[in-house]
Amino acid sequence: MSQSAAIANPALVNLAQDIFAALIEKHDYQRQLCAALETESDFAQRQAIFQRLKLELRAHEAAEERHLYVPVMQHDEGLDLSRHAITEHHEVDELLEIMEDDGASEEKWESTCVTLIEKVRHHLDEEENKFFKQARTILDDELQQRLGTLYQAEHDAFAKAHADD
Template sequence: MQHDQHRSLYLRAGDGAEPQGLISISANSAKLGMCSAISVVPIQHGEERTMTIFEALRADHDVQRALINDLVNTEGDSATRRRLFDEIKAELQAHAAAEERHFYVPLMASDMTIEKARHSVAEHHELDEFIEQLEETEFSSPGWLVTAKKLEHRLLHHLEEEEREVFQLAGKVLSENDKELLAKRFNNELKEQKLAIGS
């Protein structure tokens, strides 16, 4: 298990990350309390890395993928279906709040990423609408599962688009220091959100 984690970590480190050199971001980012430039020191073999915002988001995305997969494979008005629905609802709510504050707000400060950031936030609202539809539908109804599968489709599309397109652009806008700082802030906010929601 430990081997898999390290392998995944180094593969994902390539998401828009610069391996070395000087990285600059817009002056607008400085207004948000971020560094405008940072000299990146290459990571030596065996050296511990600090998680980046991309890795933090991917880790939580994997939680969402697992939950939605389990949810669409439930049947009828079962305790399992209700539990998984409550879990995915809380997960999406907490994730969106933390991600918008500590990933998309900084990206909206750059012309390169502002449109992608706005688009992704709009997709969060679309996911909320599917959750509301599921709450208003009888859990035993065939229509409930149809809507759940629509939610699955939209969610997986959103996650893939974010990881393939948004991460690449964000890697050019955020400095290495930004990526690590935002990861810490995102993870802390995520924990606080989940505690507040009670998940």
């Protein structure tokens, strides 16, 4: 079985998850897709995995920025934290655009893929080890629960609406 077939998008999660549990679940899925991109040898399969990763990253970014970064930015101690994370999302988006370019050579696609995987892993680790710790002190428990539900609903709606892009 190819890597592409072996990784199934996680089913709808429990909508009662707080924002951090919901995000970590999606981060784990993104890490699985990155690992599959590294280990799959067939270029066509790698491109299919990339399409899944691209959709996941875009759905994740849209929902995360609205339902975590914006609420955290409303507090002075969260401004720089959120700005940095948004900058990293933008850097990932630029790499995705390069990989989507039909005129890009396979060599350019491959080298950009390596950079993308490194950037995604760095961002996820930094978020989980720094951003989340600070954000937990900024956002109260009730808001964390509500944001988790909002994040998951928006993520799933975005992914569904853009599945054929």
